Amino acid sequence: MVALDADADSLPIAFEGARKTRGGLTRARIRWVIVVLTLMFLTVAGRLIQLGTVVQDTSIEGRARDLITATRPAILDRNGLELAVDIRVPSLFAEPRSIIDVDEAANGIHSVLPDLNVDWLRGKLAGDKGFVWIKRELTPAIEDKIMALGIPGLDFLTESKRFYPGGNEASHILGAVNIDNQGISGMEKAIDNDDVALLQQVGLARGNDLSPVYLSVDLRVQHVMHDVLADAITRYQAADASGIMMDIKTGEILGLVSLPDYDPNDPVTALQKDAFNRITAGIYELGSTMKSVTIAGALDSGKVKITDTFDARFGVTFGRFTITDFHGKNRILTLPEVYKFSSNVGAIHIMQQWGKENFRAFLHKMHFDEPEPLELPEKRDPVVPKTFSDIVAATSAFGHGLSVSPVAMLRAMGAFANDGVMVKPTLYKTSEEDAAKTYEQVVSPATSAEMRYLMRLNATEGSGSRMNMLANGYRAGGKTGTAEKVVKGRYDTGHVLALFASVFPLDKPRYAMMILVDDPHTEPGQGGHTAGWNAGEATGRIISQVAPMLGISPDFDPMLDQNLVPPQLH
Amino acid sequence: MIRALNILLAVTSVCALVGVYALKYSVEDTAAQKSSLQRQIDRQQADLSLLKADWAFLNQPANVAPVVTRHIADLHLQPQTQDQFGTFSILPMRLKAPDTNALDSLFQSLNSGVDPIQQIIEESN
Numbered sequence: 001m002v003a004l005d006a007d008a009d010s011l012p013i014a015f016e017g018a019r020k021t022r023g024g025l026t027r028a029r030i031r032w033v034i035v036v037l038t039l040m041f042l043t044v045a046g047r048l049i050q051l052g053t054v055v056q057d058t059s060i061e062g063r064a065r066d067l068i069t070a071t072r073p074a075i076l077d078r079n080g081l082e083l084a085v086d087i088r089v090p091s092l093f094a095e096p097r098s099i100i101d102v103d104e105a106a107n108g109i110h111s112v113l114p115d116l117n118v119d120w121l122r123g124k125l126a127g128d129k130g131f132v133w134i135k136r137e138l139t140p141a142i143e144d145k146i147m148a149l150g151i152p153g154l155d156f157l158t159e160s161k162r163f164y165p166g167g168n169e170a171s172h173i174l175g176a177v178n179i180d181n182q183g184i185s186g187m188e189k190a191i192d193n194d195d196v197a198l199l200q201q202v203g204l205a206r207g208n209d210l211s212p213v214y215l216s217v218d219l220r221v222q223h224v225m226h227d228v229l230a231d232a233i234t235r236y237q238a239a240d241a242s243g244i245m246m247d248i249k250t251g252e253i254l255g256l257v258s259l260p261d262y263d264p265n266d267p268v269t270a271l272q273k274d275a276f277n278r279i280t281a282g283i284y285e286l287g288s289t290m291k292s293v294t295i296a297g298a299l300d301s302g303k304v305k306i307t308d309t310f311d312a313r314f315g316v317t318f319g320r321f322t323i324t325d326f327h328g329k330n331r332i333l334t335l336p337e338v339y340k341f342s343s344n345v346g347a348i349h350i351m352q353q354w355g356k357e358n359f360r361a362f363l364h365k366m367h368f369d370e371p372e373p374l375e376l377p378e379k380r381d382p383v384v385p386k387t388f389s390d391i392v393a394a395t396s397a398f399g400h401g402l403s404v405s406p407v408a409m410l411r412a413m414g415a416f417a418n419d420g421v422m423v424k425p426t427l428y429k430t431s432e433e434d435a436a437k438t439y440e441q442v443v444s445p446a447t448s449a450e451m452r453y454l455m456r457l458n459a460t461e462g463s464g465s466r467m468n469m470l471a472n473g474y475r476a477g478g479k480t481g482t483a484e485k486v487v488k489g490r491y492d493t494g495h496v497l498a499l500f501a502s503v504f505p506l507d508k509p510r511y512a513m514m515i516l517v518d519d520p521h522t523e524p525g526q527g528g529h530t531a532g533w534n535a536g537e538a539t540g541r542i543i544s545q546v547a548p549m550l551g552i553s554p555d556f557d558p559m560l561d562q563n564l565v566p567p568q569l570h
Numbered sequence: 571m572i573r574a575l576n577i578l579l580a581v582t583s584v585c586a587l588v589g590v591y592a593l594k595y596s597v598e599d600t601a602a603q604k605s606s607l608q609r610q611i612d613r614q615q616a617d618l619s620l621l622k623a624d625w626a627f628l629n630q631p632a633n634v635a636p637v638v639t640r641h642i643a644d645l646h647l648q649p650q651t652q653d654q655f656g657t658f659s660i661l662p663m664r665l666k667a668p669d670t671n672a673l674d675s676l677f678q679s680l681n682s683g684v685d686p687i688q689q690i691i692e693e694s695n
Binding site: 081082085086087088089090140158163165166167168169219220222223226227472473474544545548553554556 | 612613615616617619620622623626627629630631632633635649650652653655657
């Protein structure tokens with residue numbers, strides 16, 4: 001008990017007053033209220049942070065919206081005419097998760113766009129997706145009709161669609177784009193590779209901000225070439241025809257046509273058989289046009305002179321093979337006669353006098369063994385043997401046994417006429433100063449003067465006379481080539497590739513052209529199916545139409561031809 | 571004192587409320603105006619792009635050439651030929667000065683009643 005008492009003594013008993021008790025209770029309540037309010041505010045703040053960090057999904061089927069609405073620069077020809085433009089068109093999309101009545105929506109869309117299947121539409125519109133395309137690239141009229149239906153969950157996005165006003169005309173130059181406006185072939189792809197793809201990636205390519213791209217092409221020249229070559233196909237019942245024209249001072253390609261072609265507004269047609277670009281993606285045995293290269297190289301080496309003569313009385317025999325002339329003269333020919341009569345035997349003798357190693361080295365110097373340097377992505381490696389055996393060198397001297405792009409021959413012809421200066425061809429508009437940076441001196445100006453004489457001689461007296469008759473007054477000249485095609489592993493005289501490599505006007509050379517007519521037949525009432533009759537005539541028609549457009553007026557002064565004759569031959 | 575302050579605060583907050591709502595609605599209005607203008611611009615740009623494309627199409631040689639071909643017969647059109655080109659240099663130059671002696675003799679014979687041009691015409695008949 002003592003212990004108990006002692007405890008009772010040490011702890012005094014205290015009572016709290018009613019007011020104090022209530023005050024303590026209030027404080028506790030206030031504390032609880034503060035806790036609850038803090039929790040509420042924390043929840044709100046948390047939710048705000050959560051909302052702030054949510055990334056809005058603006059992508060459309062996994063691709064950024066900017067990429068889909070991206071525009072491309074207009075492509076213009078050298079004079080500012082439109083070759084490719086963007087038009088803004090509405091595309092219909094749906095947000096299935098906000099569509100209330102799927103059947104009503106499907107029937108509504110079907111009433112405006114009857115070519116869409118109702119069941120397919122129902123399948124698309126049902127479900128919980130955030131975005132589905134219904135139909136892309138519609139017209140504003142259809143947009144209005146669908147908006148008038150007032151169906152929730154349907155909306156339009158303005159897309160850019162590529163339009164090629166010229167249709168087929170410049171198809172192989174321009175190429176095509178896919179539905180997402182990315183270049184898939186031709187210059188469209190080349191431009192993408194350069195910079196537009198990057199611009200679209202960073203979202204800058206929108207609206208009308210992109211400055212247009214000027215090509216080197218002259219739409220008028222392009223039209224004439226397209227027209228004449230299409231006519232050549234029917235006139236000579238040819239399988240296909242193609243051609244390319246270049247300004248030999250600037251390297252600008254004024255026209256490039258390859259028939260059959262396709263409509264870039266409907267890119268599927270590009271996949272048709274034979275619609276490939278023959279000029280850049282084709283390699284050919286260029287036949288006698290190669291004699292220009294053989295003779296120019298031989299003359300430039302100094303080992304062969306323009307006054308030399310060559311024995312073309314007999315064929316040249318290599319083992320089992322004997323090479324003879326098509327237009328056999330069977331006599332001793334001067335060098336200009338070898339060119340004029342297109343003597344294979346003469347060309348072989350010229351090459352042999354020059355040396356086959358020198359010939360092969362010259363082909364490398366002329367870039368015949370490299371892919372052509374145009375910007376178009378469609379290209380093919382040429383087939384030129386690394387070293388020449390005797391027989392390959394002999395056949396190469398007149399254009400068989402090696403396959404190269406027509407662009408290589410075009411450059412070479414340009415160089416032979418342009419004081420031996422070879423320029424890099426381009427499809428972009430260029431100035432002469434910029435082009436001068438790519439100049440290569442491949443033969444001497446003296447050789448070039450002799451080549452100009454030979455080219456003109458071939459037009460006035462040789463196989464180019466049909467061409468010269470049509471392009472009279474424009475001082476054009478060049479070399480024909482009739483290459484036999486390989487049919488079932490053998491050369492077939494019935495099936496040939498006719499070529500004409502030309503330059504005009506030869507007193508002040510400015511333009512070079514290559515025309516190819518594949519598998520031509522004799523035009524009814526005309527003389528033959530060799531190149532002079534078809535590729536030559538087509539060249540003449542093109543020159544007679546485009547020369548005035550290019551500011552070349554006809555001149556019939558006989559002194560112009562006389563001035564081309566080298567002094568050694570006077 | 572406190573009561574006056576409370577009334578003032580209440581009035582201020584009511585005013586602020588009205589002001590904020592007015593601002594909100596006017597901003598919404600402006601935003602709607604802006605988006606409708608934007609739509610109009612988009613629409614006009616789309617129309618413009620179509621018109622430009624139309625013009626480019628109509629202006630193409632590929633489109634013009636068939637029109638010309640269609641009217642060759644009606645308009646008596648012919649392709650140009652090389653001999654139709656000329657230059658200013660082939661035109662004869664104008665005489666430096668009129669031939670005064672010849673003119674004098676012409677006027678003298680006219681005054682004396684003889685018309686040399688009439689004579690030439692009569693002789694040629």
